[in-house]
Amino acid sequence: MFEKDHDGMLLLKMGGELIGLYEQYKEQYVEFMARFVDFAQEAYKNRQNEIKLFKDLVDNALEESVKKSKDIVDQFEKKKKPLVDQMNEIIQKFTSKQATIEELEPTLIDLGESFNEILYDLWKNLMMTEMQLYEQCEESRVQFAVNIAEMITQLMEESRNAFGAWRESEGVWSMSQFESLSKNLGKKNMLGDVPLELHEVMMDRDLLMNLVAQSTDNHMRFIDARDDLLTTRAAKWMDDLVQGTNNNEIKRNRDRILEINYFIDTQREDWTDMQMGLTEIVDPETAALLGDDF
Numbered sequence: 001m002f003e004k005d006h007d008g009m010l011l012l013k014m015g016g017e018l019i020g021l022y023e024q025y026k027e028q029y030v031e032f033m034a035r036f037v038d039f040a041q042e043a044y045k046n047r048q049n050e051i052k053l054f055k056d057l058v059d060n061a062l063e064e065s066v067k068k069s070k071d072i073v074d075q076f077e078k079k080k081k082p083l084v085d086q087m088n089e090i091i092q093k094f095t096s097k098q099a100t101i102e103e104l105e106p107t108l109i110d111l112g113e114s115f116n117e118i119l120y121d122l123w124k125n126l127m128m129t130e131m132q133l134y135e136q137c138e139e140s141r142v143q144f145a146v147n148i149a150e151m152i153t154q155l156m157e158e159s160r161n162a163f164g165a166w167r168e169s170e171g172v173w174s175m176s177q178f179e180s181l182s183k184n185l186g187k188k189n190m191l192g193d194v195p196l197e198l199h200e201v202m203m204d205r206d207l208l209m210n211l212v213a214q215s216t217d218n219h220m221r222f223i224d225a226r227d228d229l230l231t232t233r234a235a236k237w238m239d240d241l242v243q244g245t246n247n248n249e250i251k252r253n254r255d256r257i258l259e260i261n262y263f264i265d266t267q268r269e270d271w272t273d274m275q276m277g278l279t280e281i282v283d284p285e286t287a288a289l290l291g292d293d294f
């Protein structure tokens with residue numbers, strides 16, 4: 001702060017009592033800002049722990065959802081197998097001319113309806129599992145956002161206290177500095193070998209007052225800038241974290257829904273391809289009866 005303050009550095013060259021006051025100011029600054037740094041470091045650990053807890057919770061929920069989905073698909077495959085076996089038997093009977101399409105038609109229709117039923121159940125159960133996961137993650141994300149916001153609020157409160165104490169200390173320093181310098185105002189014999197620029201200031205009360213005021217303004221702007229930087233960064237970090245978490249979950253949910261629908265479409269196409277073994281050689285009216293009506 002002083003390195004960026006030409007006026008303040010010039011006044012410090014007066015030396016003597018002023019250096020003692022300067023060291024006292026520095027010690028006060030280190031004391032209350034060190035307390036804030038200690039709090040901030042502990043708060044950082046707490047935030048990282050909160051992030052890990054949330055991530056573990058989501059990962060566990062995802063793992064459980066994947067397991068449920070696999071069980072649902074396995075159940076579907078078990079129900080699908082006898083239907084596929086029956087369809088293959090019908091195709092075999094038809095291609096070997098053991099039965100006509102008219103004789104097989106009722107069984108084909110029943111098979112199609114049965115397949116559509118288990119396919120719909122598959123879609124419904126997978127969607128329900130995904131919906132439950134999304135709702136569970138949404139509740140976790142809302143609570144996570146609340147917890148992070150509370151932590152950042154606590155950090156900001158400590159920050160306000162620390163920077164408030166810094167500003168008060170700066171005010172005390174400014175007054176003490178002026179009082180100390182005023183004791184030697186106009187006393188050439190007390191100035192020693194101070195720089196010519198400072199010598200001129202110490203011979204003019206208005207110049208001294210202006211220089212002290214400018215130095216204080218420089219310090220206050222510096223303090224305000226640091227305060228604003230911390231506040232802005234903390235708020236942006238929180239917003240990016242929460243928004244990023246929300247965006248990731250929305251994308252995951254959309255991708256999962258697309259994946260489910262693609263899997264359903266693939267199952268439907270596979271069943272249709274099996275029917276094509278019959279429909280390619282029968283009349284259009286009969287083929288229509290065998291079509292997929294899911």
